[in-house]
Amino acid sequence: MKLTQIKYKALAAAFVLASVVTASCSKDAPNEDTVATDDVVTDDTPPAFDINSITDTYYDMAPVANIYQWGYRNVHDPSIIKNGNTYYCYSTDVAFGAEVQPGIQVRTSTDLIQWNFLGWVFPELPAMGKAFIQSKGGAPFNALWAPYVTKVGSEYRLYYSLSSPTPRLSVIGLATATTPLGPWTEKGLVVTSLADASIQTNAIDPTVIVDQSGKHWMYYGSAWDGIYMLQLNPSTGLAMSSGDKGIRVAQRGSTGNSINGNIEGPEIVYNAQFNKYYLFIAYDWLQTKYNVRVGRSDSAEGPFLDYAGNDINNDLDDSPMILAPYKFNGHSGWQGVSHCSVFKDDASQYYMAHQGRPGENSFFMDLHVRPVYWTEDGWPIVSPERYAGVAQTAIASADLVGNYEQIILGYQVVPGYSAEQTDPNFQTSVSLKLDAGGTINGDANNTWSYTAPWLTLTWGGTWVDKLHVERGRDWENKIESTILLSGLNNAGTAIWGKKVQ
Known part of the structure; x- marks a missing residue:
């Protein structure tokens, strides 16, 4: 097998690519002398796919x-x-x-x-x-x-x-x-x-x-x-x-x-x-x-x-x-x-x-x-989370009340390519609470309202986040269904949210 090491997109990336020989395989032919009996049970049904295997x-x-x-x-x-x-x-x-x-x-x-x-x-x-x-x-x-x-x-x-x-x-x-x-x-x-x-x-x-x-x-x-x-x-x-x-x-x-x-x-x-x-x-x-x-x-x-x-x-x-x-x-x-x-x-x-x-x-x-x-x-x-085929049942205002992780997709300019951009500049989550009374984080200056499927967060009368509401999987915590938020604020910055109860 001939191996060839290359760089991805002509820049310094760390992939190794080369040739590989693939071979076909098949089951062995059964022995003609083998006699099937009623007490021999075989099941070729593949196991059900488990999303947690991802x-x-x-x-x-x-x-x-x-x-x-x-x-x-x-x-x-x-x-x-x-x-x-x-x-x-x-x-x-x-x-x-x-x-x-x-x-x-x-x-x-x-x-x-x-x-x-x-x-x-x-x-x-x-x-x-x-x-x-x-x-x-x-x-x-x-x-x-x-x-x-x-x-x-x-x-x-x-x-x-x-x-x-x-x-x-x-x-x-x-x-x-x-x-x-x-x-x-x-x-x-x-x-x-x-x-x-x-x-x-x-x-x-x-x-x-x-x-x-x-x-x-x-x-x-x-x-x-x-x-x-x-x-x-x-x-x-x-x-x-x-x-x-x-x-x-x-x-x-x-x-x-x-x-x-x-x-x-x-x-x-x-x-x-x-x-x-x-x-x-x-x-x-x-x-x-x-x-x-x-x-x-x-x-x-x-x-x-x-x-x-x-x-x-x-x-x-x-x-x-x-x-x-x-x-x-x-x-x-x-x-x-x-x-x-x-x-x-x-x-x-x-x-x-x-x-x-x-x-x-x-x-x-x-x-x-x-x-x-x-x-x-x-x-x-x-969406802030990957698709998982979660049923999209109706979401009422009362369902939105609770604690969330919120991510604001900010950005830091770092001119350059692989040598300069070694830090991914992760945008990390912060706590967000939607109160039953329509306030945010217990602050009367910040309010929320909901007309399905859009949630509006108003921050001090200045910043407005318009967020789409859906049900989706919490991949990080392996929770089958939770409430997800995604949208833009009035400056065009992407805002995400994930309900964590």
Whole structure:
């Protein structure tokens, strides 16, 4: 077995990726002389899935010998699509302390909780992407990153990222299939980037949308010159104009002469309820401060505006930040919570999938899936807890009375990348009490009111938090159902809450 050690996204990350040989197995053939008897009982029914088997870390499960039991484990940069009753998840070739073959990992689920590892899209690096990098004097990493999957007509289109140790020598390629599980056929390279003096972003991290007029657009990019938008040919899924790189639609702010951190991993969705396009973007270093920002537009071509009405293509750090490293009581916290996939089920309930890295050890990568809700004025918010299929029974005002842990998703600017952003900047919980008389924390200056599903917290007549109320699992305390709060205040800061009785 040939081992190849690489760095993730051409920066100093601690993943080891390599080839692995997988072997099939089967039950032994029964002995023809064996005679069945009535008192021999066999039961091949698999044990019922236990949600408590989902753990933050998985030292014992990490070896490649367990790869088909990985499930939610070792998921980075997910892209999720639903077909029939099944969700399909495609993700980066990476694992904790294990050597994995390149090819884009594939998982399935019918409930967004229990995931099954099925294999890979490709048996090896795609020939077209590999050949391009080699033709420019580079050697591709032995891994594919950040796939994106979509369906156009009866065709599934899967976009992959292939990069190299040579800075910005990268490609985004396209493969197609008639089913979510392939077989997949390479169709060409959509966009490339070179290690030269040109102004361009790195050609990785694609996401695609068909706008309301029928035009196809790809958004992509990591670091360098921000997030780009490129028009695609609807018939082929490749660039409308060969060699086109697109134009920039989003960038980061600076502190002095230093960029405030990375910008990458876009995701684009259209919400018909508000007739707007939403561009979700990953900020900062993927192992620690990784967080999710969002801008919205009336057009897929932008401009995308932040909560304050600023064009996110300006030299600013934009809000709202709707997901960031956080820590509830009694838990090591979750960091690296970005590069998201946003999708919806048949009932038009939106979800956000992303990696989560436990504070205990930031090299583990767990798949998190969270419900997404929308404020009354059309901004996405995400649940403070992962989806667990909890029944959404009615919640009355009396049910809200009690003690909570509250998290305010603040942010500290730390310009730089892996070397500078070693601290995840966890946002930690504080105590919050909703009193029976409508006050907060026993203070008559702070009040609450409730019109389902929205809870309004008013702080001294200045700050107003508008929070969506739901039932959900308390993952930190393994409580099957509690009350969860998520929303924005009047400054666009995300506010979370979890009832702890």
